[in-house]
Amino acid sequence: MPNHFASYPSLAERTAFVTGGADGIGAAIVQQLAAQGSRVAFVDKNVDYAQRTIERCVAEGAAHAPLFYEVDLLDIAQLQGACESAIADLGGVTVLVNNAASDDRHDWRDISVEYWNERMNVNLRHYFFAIQALAPQMIEARLGSIVNIGSSSYMMQEDFFPGYAIAKSAVEGITRTMARTLGPHNVRVNTVLPGWVPTERQLTKWWSPEGERATMNDQALKKRITPEEFAQMVLFLAADDSGGCTAQQFLVDGGRF
Template identity: 50%
Template sequence: MVLQETLTNQYPSLKDRTVFITGGGSGIGAAFVEAFVDQGSRVAFVDILEDESRALVERVNAKSSAGEAHFYPCNLINIDDLKAVVEQVGHDLGPISVLINNAASDTRHDFRDVTPEYWDERININLRPQFFAAQAVYPQMKALGGGSIINLGSMSWHESQGNMPGYTSAKSAVLGLTRGLARDMGADKIRVNTLTPGWVMTERQLSLWVTEETKQDIAKNQCLSAPLEPHSIAAMALFLASDDSGMCTAQDFIVDAGWV
């Protein structure tokens, strides 16, 4: 993926800032990593995909003359490990001023088969880390005099998508988390927003769930029929992280090509 051909805006306020991204090793997360490095940011990201993440760092840093990417292995189910990585990133790269809560798992599951243990696992992957990552970065952002937290939502629950109630329930809760934290952190000039992607054509989606039939359905339901790509989500993330969006908080910014 070559973002330079599609992302042309430069945000001077992002240069030399420390950006922390969860789930940055592939898909939309990898697009975030590349986009912020291209802005001159110091990007730290966590993921459980170690081989893919190290390859991403090597590729991005080899072609960048602006920022730099750093990978920290972490399983976000372990909140103590997440907190430790956030602290280590602040020590290694400087205080975190941008947090992107991207990590999630939209594995399909039949509601009739869901156990309490599986339900907890879905919440522990898709919602709990967003809160605790925000809690962990708060002292660093407060010390900086402000920051931007971007929580990734999903259009799946908006459109009443079935076959994954643990995921859609967690993602709908992200909006409440965003608005509550925006109020709690606003006095410290920390902005909190939700970024809601539509059906993005990542390798995971294409290999697991997108068929010729679903492609036709996507084209029919989007106002803009072209495939939605990760760089379009990254473009909104750059704006929300930058000072240009300085009065935007507690909002849900939807990038879905106009899903009807």
């Protein structure tokens, strides 16, 4: 990759686990970590796109091809199995990026109990259980960085996907609660919040000229924030350079607030 971004010596050979790494922001995070020389494992339900991510990492000259485990994150036993495999295959995991989510649109009047549970499970529950599965060996290593990808949608009061925005608001609760729990063991927990990052899915499913105009009007920066730019904040938080930061949330949103 013609990468003009920073290199982090502490990320070389570091072991990382990323959820939702097949597409969008998660794929950029996998690729950017791999470009730093990290040893990365990722989970996703999209096997074809996972293969594409691995091929891109290899084509870009990554020292280690990422490992992939097919997981539907609605199934916590599958996630726990993949965490165990990653610990065994990588010899431990000291970076966790909780990223996978689903921003499907819906009206608050139509939310059934089943759909409410599904929205919480796809956008929130697996974040906690990935931490539960991976934190014990971070505690043992006295080294860990957990980065939870949130969303500024609830701060913007966006009202077209309440089951998503409400779940995303609780990502901040996971970060602050677990930062206090894990801090004494030198395990850090932070949130990074995208504003609008036009991924393939965003552009295919939700893009409209009016939507983009409104976003540009809101943003101080009048440009699209790329997944690669977004990933840089994740790299910084994964690296030892951010060793003093925990329990924080960082916006990468082009200055909407």
